[in-house]
Amino acid sequence: MRAPAPVRVSDRHRFDTLIDARSPGEYAIDHIPGAVNCPVLDDEERRIVGTLYKQQGAFEARRVGGAMVAANLARHLKEHFADRPAGWKPLVYCWRGGLRSGSMVTWLRLVGWDAQQLAGGYKSWRRHVIEQLAALCPRLDLRVLCGATGSAKTRVLQAMAAQGRQVLDLEGFAAHKGSLLGALPGTPQPSQTAFETRIASLLEGIDPARPLYVEGESRRIGRLDLPTTLVTRMRESPCIEIQATPQARVAYLLRDYAYLGDDPQALARQLGLLKELHGKAVIGRWQAWAAARELPSLFAELTTLHYDPAYRRSQASHFARWRERRVVPADDLSDAGIEALARRVSELG
Numbered sequence: 001m002r003a004p005a006p007v008r009v010s011d012r013h014r015f016d017t018l019i020d021a022r023s024p025g026e027y028a029i030d031h032i033p034g035a036v037n038c039p040v041l042d043d044e045e046r047r048i049v050g051t052l053y054k055q056q057g058a059f060e061a062r063r064v065g066g067a068m069v070a071a072n073l074a075r076h077l078k079e080h081f082a083d084r085p086a087g088w089k090p091l092v093y094c095w096r097g098g099l100r101s102g103s104m105v106t107w108l109r110l111v112g113w114d115a116q117q118l119a120g121g122y123k124s125w126r127r128h129v130i131e132q133l134a135a136l137c138p139r140l141d142l143r144v145l146c147g148a149t150g151s152a153k154t155r156v157l158q159a160m161a162a163q164g165r166q167v168l169d170l171e172g173f174a175a176h177k178g179s180l181l182g183a184l185p186g187t188p189q190p191s192q193t194a195f196e197t198r199i200a201s202l203l204e205g206i207d208p209a210r211p212l213y214v215e216g217e218s219r220r221i222g223r224l225d226l227p228t229t230l231v232t233r234m235r236e237s238p239c240i241e242i243q244a245t246p247q248a249r250v251a252y253l254l255r256d257y258a259y260l261g262d263d264p265q266a267l268a269r270q271l272g273l274l275k276e277l278h279g280k281a282v283i284g285r286w287q288a289w290a291a292a293r294e295l296p297s298l299f300a301e302l303t304t305l306h307y308d309p310a311y312r313r314s315q316a317s318h319f320a321r322w323r324e325r326r327v328v329p330a331d332d333l334s335d336a337g338i339e340a341l342a343r344r345v346s347e348l349g
Helices: 009-014 024-029 043-056 058-078 099-111 121-139 153-162 170-174 192-205 228-235 246-256 258-262 264-272 275-291 295-318 335-347
Strands: 017-020 090-093 142-147 166-168 212-215 239-244 326-330
Touching (some): 009 121, 058 099, 090 099, 090 121, 121 192, 121 228, 142 153, 142 228, 166 192, 170 192, 170 212, 239 246, 239 335, 246 295, 258 295, 264 275, 275 295
Parallel strands (some): 017 090, 142 212, 142 239, 166 212, 239 326
16 A cells, blocks of 8 residues: 655645644744644653653653653643544644654544644755745845835835735834834844745745835844845845935834833943944933933934935945836825825836
8 A cells, every 4th residue: 555645845735724743942933834833742841851862862761751742642632622623634743754743643643633744844844945035036026115214114015015015024024123223122033934934935925927015124134134035136126215304204213213212221222332333422412312312313313324324325235226216205204194105106016
């Protein structure tokens, strides 16, 4: 009797539920989109089994680990899988498609469900992401949205997405606004692998015949690196520049970064990182404004003295088609103004 064909990553949509059998810690770092975490070993149990394997060998690790796995599987059967119908088809994966997912598949099949194991486990998914980024990025029909800091580029992209345009929101995926002060309060950045998973998953679902709008980022957003193939494609793609008035930009920054005033000491520390660029006197003035929560004066000088010169220096060197960019002026970056600006950008095609 011929053995069933291995289940590949490309087959995952044929299943009712995708189950990640790894520990919660592994799942939190990255996982296949849509997967639910039903660990056969939690983080502490995994540590214990790993220690036993190193110190006493495979048999003792499997003996102790097997009891833990059985207890966890029994709990999942009572809780997570109790209401599943007889025709339920789950796909299970672990790190490399080994004992953890294999044990869960065995138990689920004994119940009578058509459970299958993902060949190669999460590692096969990771290879898939890398291959997809390499294959899809060079073919993207990108429109790169540029503009000086405070031009509301991310908000414009979000409005365009709501209006039906295809958008790749890199700062949203990275949970970071991309600048020195871009960390989001209370929101850690994802892992590098999770960031790439988010990008690859979106690119798999877009229509290649339609433009994809993306913000003109540097190679890094916070501590995360953009895929090299995506950066290369961005650098050679046509650009659209939002040219917002200084008044509109400062007004927008005061709304978008209002939370910086909640922790003046943290803001002052971040500004201190710019001392070599701007000197002790300028940074001292900015830190005094931060301490006094005088954000209008601080943002006005930050844009004029720090962000704008860097923006002017970088654009022509970063984007091969910068000289032929299309310009969209803006003097209103309120919510209504951003909605109108998004429609104007969309009309450029």
